[in-house]
Amino acid sequence: MAAPEPTRKNTVLIVLAASALAGLWLLDFSSIQPNRIVPGISQNLFAAAGTALSVVLSIMLAALVLLGLWSRSRRLVAAVVIATAGLCLLPWLLVSVSLNQLTDDQPSARIGLGAAFWLLLFLLSLMLVECWQRVNLDVHWRLIAMAAVIGSWSWAYSSGQLEALGLLREYHSRSGQFHQALRQHLLLVGGAVGCSLVLGFALAVQILRRPRWQEPVLNVLSFFQTIPSLALFGLLIAPLSYLSNQWPWLQQFGIRGIGWAPAVLALIGYSLLPIVRNTWVALSEVSPGVVDAARGMGMSPAQVFIQVRLPLSLPVLLEGVRITTIQAIGLTAVAALIGAGGLGTFIFQGLGQAANELILLGALPTIGLALLADGFLTAAIQWLRQRHLSTSLTAQATAP
Amino acid sequence: MIELIGVSKTFNGRTAVDAIDLTIPKGSICVLVGTSGCGKSTTLRMINRLLPHDAGIIRIDGQEIRSFNEQKLRQQIGYAIQSTGLFPHWTVERNIGLVPRLLRWPKQKIQDRVEELMTLLDLDPAIYARQYPRQLSGGQAQRVGVARALAGNPETLLMDEPFGALDPITRDNLQNELLRIQAQVKKTIVFVTHDIDEALKLASQIVVMDQGRIVQVDHPEQLLRHPANAYVENLFGSQDRGLKLASLFPVRSLFETDTPIQANGLKAPGSGPEDCIEATDSLRLALSKMLWAGASEMPVVDANGQVLGQLTLEQILRANGK
Numbered sequence: 001m002a003a004p005e006p007t008r009k010n011t012v013l014i015v016l017a018a019s020a021l022a023g024l025w026l027l028d029f030s031s032i033q034p035n036r037i038v039p040g041i042s043q044n045l046f047a048a049a050g051t052a053l054s055v056v057l058s059i060m061l062a063a064l065v066l067l068g069l070w071s072r073s074r075r076l077v078a079a080v081v082i083a084t085a086g087l088c089l090l091p092w093l094l095v096s097v098s099l100n101q102l103t104d105d106q107p108s109a110r111i112g113l114g115a116a117f118w119l120l121l122f123l124l125s126l127m128l129v130e131c132w133q134r135v136n137l138d139v140h141w142r143l144i145a146m147a148a149v150i151g152s153w154s155w156a157y158s159s160g161q162l163e164a165l166g167l168l169r170e171y172h173s174r175s176g177q178f179h180q181a182l183r184q185h186l187l188l189v190g191g192a193v194g195c196s197l198v199l200g201f202a203l204a205v206q207i208l209r210r211p212r213w214q215e216p217v218l219n220v221l222s223f224f225q226t227i228p229s230l231a232l233f234g235l236l237i238a239p240l241s242y243l244s245n246q247w248p249w250l251q252q253f254g255i256r257g258i259g260w261a262p263a264v265l266a267l268i269g270y271s272l273l274p275i276v277r278n279t280w281v282a283l284s285e286v287s288p289g290v291v292d293a294a295r296g297m298g299m300s301p302a303q304v305f306i307q308v309r310l311p312l313s314l315p316v317l318l319e320g321v322r323i324t325t326i327q328a329i330g331l332t333a334v335a336a337l338i339g340a341g342g343l344g345t346f347i348f349q350g351l352g353q354a355a356n357e358l359i360l361l362g363a364l365p366t367i368g369l370a371l372l373a374d375g376f377l378t379a380a381i382q383w384l385r386q387r388h389l390s391t392s393l394t395a396q397a398t399a400p
Numbered sequence: 401m402i403e404l405i406g407v408s409k410t411f412n413g414r415t416a417v418d419a420i421d422l423t424i425p426k427g428s429i430c431v432l433v434g435t436s437g438c439g440k441s442t443t444l445r446m447i448n449r450l451l452p453h454d455a456g457i458i459r460i461d462g463q464e465i466r467s468f469n470e471q472k473l474r475q476q477i478g479y480a481i482q483s484t485g486l487f488p489h490w491t492v493e494r495n496i497g498l499v500p501r502l503l504r505w506p507k508q509k510i511q512d513r514v515e516e517l518m519t520l521l522d523l524d525p526a527i528y529a530r531q532y533p534r535q536l537s538g539g540q541a542q543r544v545g546v547a548r549a550l551a552g553n554p555e556t557l558l559m560d561e562p563f564g565a566l567d568p569i570t571r572d573n574l575q576n577e578l579l580r581i582q583a584q585v586k587k588t589i590v591f592v593t594h595d596i597d598e599a600l601k602l603a604s605q606i607v608v609m610d611q612g613r614i615v616q617v618d619h620p621e622q623l624l625r626h627p628a629n630a631y632v633e634n635l636f637g638s639q640d641r642g643l644k645l646a647s648l649f650p651v652r653s654l655f656e657t658d659t660p661i662q663a664n665g666l667k668a669p670g671s672g673p674e675d676c677i678e679a680t681d682s683l684r685l686a687l688s689k690m691l692w693a694g695a696s697e698m699p700v701v702d703a704n705g706q707v708l709g710q711l712t713l714e715q716i717l718r719a720n721g722k
Contacts, residue, residue, distance in 0.1 A: 293485025296450055296558075297498050297548070298474035311489050 005072050012130050013068030013079060020123040021061040024054075028114035030097050033166065035108045036355070042114055049096040057093070057120075060086050064127060076135045080145065083128040087149045090121060091156030098161045110166040112357065139379075166357035167364075178346075182365060185342035188260060188335065189328045189369075192267030196324060199268065200275030207276070208283055221273040229331050232269060233338045236262035263340035267331055271324040278320025282313030315384045322377035329370045333362065343369075401426045402447060402556065402588060407456035409442050409612075416442045418612035419456065424605070426555075427586040431599040433635065434609035440592045443609070444558050447590060448477045460556060475502050478549035478557035478587070482564045484541045486533040492518075492544050493529040499552035517547040520581060539570035546578070550585070557589045563598065575601055596636055600624075600644055608632050620648055646684035646720050651677055651700055651711060654719050676701050679708060683716050690716075 030048045031040035046054045060082050067079045094111065102109050132142055156162055163169070171178055207214040224232070241257030244250045255261040286309050294304045336344025346362030349355075402424040409417040417439040424430040432440035445451040447458060449470050458465045465473055478499075486495050493514050500510040518525045521543040533541055542562060549557055563571040575598060582589065593599055599606055600620045608615045608623070608631075616628040624645045627633040637644060676699045677686045690698055690713060697712040 287483070287485075289481060289483035289485040290487060292450070293479065293481055293545075294487070296448060296474060296479035296481070296485075298471045298476075298502055299498075300471050303502075308487060312487075 007070040007072050010068045010071035014065055016123050016127045017061050017064035020120055023116050023119040027116040029116040030114050031112035032101050033110050040112050049093045053093055053096055073135050076131045079131040083124050084145045084148055086124045088152035091153045095156050095161040098164045102164055110169050111164050112166050167360050170357045170361045181343050181345050185332055188332045188342055192264050192328050193325050196268045196271035196275050200272050201279055204276045204279035207280055224269040225273050229334050232266045233262055236265055258339040260340050262338055263335035267328050271328055274323040275320045279317050282316035283309055286312045315381050318381050325373045326370050333366050403459040405457040407453050409454050415612050420614045426588050428604040429589045429602050430605045431591045431603035432607045433599045438609040439612040440609050441560055444560055444590055444592050448474045448558055475499055475552055476554050478554040480545045480549040480559045480562040482561040484545040488533050491530050496548045496551050503552055517550055521547045538566050557587045559591045561593055643684050647682045649683045651681050651686050652679040677711055687716055
């Protein structure tokens with residue numbers, strides 16, 4: 001029998017679990033507001049959700065600290081299980097708060113989320129990711145863990161006991177607006193990324209053919225990136241209003257100084273650099289030996305490009321799309337300031353009204369979208385790489 | 401047959417190939433050698449128009465290559481290079497089937513051809529057909545590279561240092577494979593290398609190039625015996641030319657040209673590989689075995705272990721020295 005694997009300290013896990021434990025007891029978990037205007041009363045988890053659940057969660061976090069102190073790959077699997085269970089437990093804590101604290105005579109009372117809740121959500125997620133990376137957990141198990149968490153949250157939501165959450169109250173009072181904003185947000189991001197993909201690809205192919213253009217093109221694109229987003233949105237207002245005044249038919253397409261037009265233009269400006277740079281690097285790093293062989297076998301230039309260069313550079317190219325998409329999702333939130341719509345609308349409304357829940361209604365879906373795009377594209381890139389491309393860029397060059 | 405008449409190539413005012421004339425007979429292996437930058441690779445790459453020639457005429461089977469469609473021309477010419485140039489995102493099967501696919505062969509014919517070539521190059525289709533290039537060893541990858549070059553059944557094969565990146569043992573194996581395959585398929589092969597031993601082993605015709613010009617075109621033996629100038633003499637090793645020469649001839653050839661020796665039909669006594677000489681060994685190997693054993697004569701056996709006769713040091717010296 002093999003000697004048992006020696007235990008090691010996993011400092012990251014210890015720090016995260018200990019902070020979560022401290023936050024759980026020291027910070028407020030939730031607050032109760034009788035209505036939207038009146039300031040709420042904050043409570044810690046113990047007071048808000050009852051002793052039993054608080055003790056269960058504390059024991060789980062303490063177990064994570066212990067697992068961190070004497071860590072082994074088998075034990076880290078247990079840590080993954082506990083962190084997943086913790087994330088599954090979170091919505092039920094809120095259900096418990098709702099059951100314990102609200103009575104039927106307060107129909108417009110709302111539950112606010114306190115620092116301890118956000119801290120727990122954040123730290124438990126970090127621990128989950130840290131542990132599954134340490135033990136190199138299989139993708140299927142990661143998906144199962146995520147499905148369990150999502151399932152638990154949906155179940156808690158469908159129980160109807162979360163309706164008192166301030167966030168959901170804000171959502172229900174403007175669900176129509178929310179869906180429209182979400183659609184606008186996705187359209188702006190999709191349009192900008194789509195346009196810059198086509199434009200960036202064409203530019204990258206051009207600078208690949210004419211190396212002299214490479215420096216000026218990349219310099220101009222880098223310059224765009226250095227302009228603060230708000231400034232760029234603002235700078236575009238004047239020229240676009242001029243254009244739409246000169247040619248009024250432009251206004252029929254919604255092209256004005258404010259609205260979606262300057263937003264999309266600015267987003268394209270920001271998106272071009274990552275796309276052009278990654279496409280150009282990807283295409284130029286395809287092994288010259290492979291291209292030489294492809295031409296030497298009698299493939300036409302188009303065949304060489306479509307069948308050889310493009311598939312070999314796809315992972316790096318998609319990496320550019322990933323960066324661009326995440327960046328565009330975040331920047332679109334700012335574009336709400338120039339009237340482009342999108343989820344940013346709620347953020348700025350909430351800032352104006354000092355309504356935290358309204359800000360969250362805009363911010364959380366934005367973060368969610370970015371994470372979703374990141375996860376999806378990263379998985380696609382990894383799948384492509386694993387499939388067959390691991391050595392494509394290391395093949396030797398031909399001798400002259 | 402490939403003919404080059406007054407062919408030149410200039411890169412940014414620097415002459416890489418300078419008005420060369422060369423005729424490569426059908427079914428021969430023509431090896432281009434020379435120091436790096438001598439223009440041998442450039443010459444090779446002009447034949448399939450990967451590089452356009454600036455002056456002169458290049459003909460394949462009497463047809464000027466510019467009269468063909470560029471892609472059609474290359475599909476008719478096999479091409480193998482040093483880094484193999486295998487497509488890492490395609491399976492072995494798909495790599496080999498590239499040119500037949502470009503030639504729009506029917507599916508079944510392509511599959512049969514791929515299997516036939518893999519068998520010819522000693523790659524079990526059942527094991528390797530579905531593998532990706534990164535799963536292969538260097539030698540296997542190069543076999544696939546050669547199979548891919550042969551796939552469209554071209555009359556002409558261009559090989560640019562195809563075995564250059566391999567270890568000596570694998571390289572030796574693949575050289576033998578190439579000679580074996582060539583005996584079966586009889587292609588016109590143009591082969592670029594800077595390895596003189598490889599050139600001597602494979603070539604029916606060696607072209608020595610220096611600074612874009614052809615210095616000498618000859619049979620390996622003639623090159624060793626009568627180098628045109630000091631450059632050729634140097635390239636082919638002035639000191640160990642004797643051994644290089646001896647490596648050109650199999651012991652068998654001696655027995656055919658010399659007075660027939662009486663075959664006594666006896667098994668060689670205790671015939672280990674070191675105690676006797678095989679008929680297929682080169683004179684160089686025979687000499688080495690004799691030096692090792694300290695013997696001035698040794699029995700020669702055929703593939704079945706039948707003794708063909710005795711080979712003496714005297715005979716080797718006479719054969720090599722003439």
